[in-house]
Amino acid sequence: MENGNVIPVTLDANFFFERAVRSLDRFQYDKALKNFRKAVEYEPENPVNHCNMAGILSEMGKYEASNDILTHVLEEIDPSMTECHFYMANNYANMESFEEAERSLVTYLQEDASGEFMAESEELMELLQYELNRPAPLVRIRSREGVVEHDRARSLLEEGKFPQAVALLEEIVQNIPDFLAAHNNLALAYFYMGRFAKAKECLGEVLAQDPGNLHALCNMAIFLQYAGDREQLEGLVRMLEATVPFHQEHVFKMATTMGILGKHRTAYGHFRRLLKDEEVGGDASLYHYCAAAASNSGLESEAVRCWQLAAKLDPESAVPKFFLSQLQLAQAEGRPLPPVSYNYQLPFQEQLKQWKNNMGSFSEEVRNNPLLRASFFWALRYGDSSTKLQVTEALRWIGDDEMSEVLKGISEQEPLQETALLGLQRLIGGAPEENTIQRAVQEPVVPIHKGPPEWKEDWQRVIDHTAAVMDRRYDAVLKKDAELLWKQFISRLYPDVPLFRHTAGWCAALEYLTAKLHGHPLTYREAAQRYGVSVSMVSRYARRIHQVCGFPQDGAAADILPPFTENI
The missing domain is CATH 1.10.472.10 (Cyclin-like)
Incomplete structure (x- = not known):
């Protein structure tokens, strides 16, 4: 046989890691464990390989063996991997060794700087307090240092007050350099202000302290895409595509990030993993996300299957039926389906089209659809002038107190002023005179309750x-x-x-x-x-x-x- 026909196989940790992940995706835990063990043999000093093996053992119900490995990581390989204490606490809780679980959880809270599992720790702490019938002897939570200031900074970000948020976050990261969430949010504040270089610098500081920080890595990829830095983006995307997160929140973060980056085939793989999670796998919207990723990847048969399942889980929704019909039409015409939004609702222009076909009226169900209403508000803030005019006209026909508030807010914007004032006229009656807006503010709001004959x-x-x-x-x-x-x-x-x-x-x-x-x-x-x-x-x-x-x-x-x- 000629050398040109021989494909060499490199047996290293990455080879067995990839085999383990494939086995894990098929729920073949024994094979996954075997391959993770081989990865450990090739890289015995890599703590991630050991933690992967511990995670598989925990999934298999072998909690003691899992904790033995986690203890070995902390004592012999990398004592800074404080998340091992959290994993051990969960293992002890599953074994009903609540005292041991409490000790491990308290150690995690007192030593972990990032607070990655803070929400999960609080839920576990509640369980342990119930089982032990007493509060935990917790003196401090390291990752909560500066939490009040950080919450205030986050509120400022959400309110769009970016300069004030930057000032507060800069003070926090100066006083608490290892407060990684504050660094990440400071990067976001810079990003929203268009200061891409500063945003990348902040994320660089996060990754210098925690190279595997998934939020920072995903955000960095998005920043690079917005900045048009293709060279750095390609390397980071390759790394993210090779990353297989285990925690549900991280899987969803990775899936949505891949969607933003246009890596729909990778997003599809992560959404498929989420569908296997019993906690969220019965959600029709998740099947839509998977269908959108499949359709955008050219996997039409899989998209059809997912939308059919979404329609079965949510028979009253028009969303899966709409996209199924659009896909069938595209196939009949021999063309691909245009890119599909991951949002679980009809495309915005389709919603406006249905409104026009319905003589400018909305059904009660549509009037009270939070997703449709949110689309209207988003379009008013960020849509082009044509879309804004269409939405303003549509809002006139929804006809409730909230729409009155929205139309008041846009009535001074050109060229929407006339349309908005006409909308107010329809909502409250009378001519669009100078005091129209003032009357709308002053008139009492009388709630209209549908369903129960008496509102309690x-x-x-x-x-x-x-x-x-x-x-x-x-x-x-x-x-x-x-x-x-x-x-x-x-x-x-x-x-x-x-x-x-x-x-x-x-x-x-x-x-x-x-x-x-x-x-x-x-x-x-x-x-x-x-x-x-x-x-x-x-x-x-x-x-x-x-x-x-x-x-x-x-x-x-x-x-x-x-x-x-x-x-x-």
Whole structure:
């Protein structure tokens, strides 16, 4: 045989790592473990290989063996890998060794600088406090140093007050150089201000301290794409494409980042992994994301399969049916389907087209669709002049108090002024005279409740308390959507509406879901702190509203846009 026909195989750690990942994707844990062990043999000083092996053992229920490996990493290889303490805490909890789990979790919280698993740690801490019937002996949480200032800086970023956010974040990173989340958010602040060089410099500082920081790596790739730096971008994208995150949040972060970068085949692989996760795998929107990635990759048969499953899971939604029909039409005409947005809703222009075909009227279901309304608001802020005019005309026909607020806000913008004033005229009556806007502000808002014949006091208490807390952070649009979401929740429960004993918990869940629908970065922990309730309560109530109202959660409703602020 000639040498030219022989393909050499390099047996190294990367070779066995890739084989392990393929086995893992097929849920072949024994084969994955065997290949991870071979990777460890080739690179025994690489702690990541050991942690991968420990993770597989934990998935297989071999918690003691997993902890033995994690202990070996901390004692013999890399004591700075504090996340090993968190993994060990989870293993001990699964073995019902709650005292040991508490010790490992406290060690993690006191030593870990990045706080990568802070939200998960809080939930685990609640479980341990319940099982041990006492609070944990926790003295300090290292990653929470400067947390109040950081929360304020994040609020400034969300409000668009970038110079003030930069000043505060610069002070935080100067005082606490290893506060990586603050560095990441400072990079975002610079990015939004167009200071790309400073943004890259900040992310460089994060990666110098933590070369594997996934948020920083993903954000860096997006920054490089916006800056047009193809040379650096290509190398980083190759590295990201070879990265296989294990944590659900990281998998979703990677999938959406690959979508932003146009690496749809890679995004498709990550979305497929998420579909195998029992916690989120039954979500119709996730099947749409996978279908969009497949379609954008030219995998038409897989796109059809995913949209069919989405239609089965969410039979009332027009989204999967629309894209299925568009794909069938494209196939009949012998052309590819145009790029598909990952957002789980009809394309914006299609929504406007349906409105026009319906003689300028919206059904009650469409009127109360938070995703459609969010698209309107986004288009008014960022669309071109033609789209803005179409949306302004459409808002006239939705005809509720929130639309009045929106039209008031744009009535002084040219060339939208005349259309907006006509919209206000239709909403409140009378001629578009000078005091039209003032009358709209002064007239009392009379809520119209659909569904239940009588609106109860404890239902309204949730709306009032949520609006009062949200008033300091959000505009009228989000507050109105929170109210609409709660009314939809009550209407779908009626007549079997329970007694809401924990008002604050429902309020926190309502704000959390509303923020997510509008793309605002809000965690369960932050929502819980604002309303003085537990993280588990917010999570439980949010899931309940999600189940009843049937819209995507945890950021799934937000389109794939430039990155938002990072949590602690």
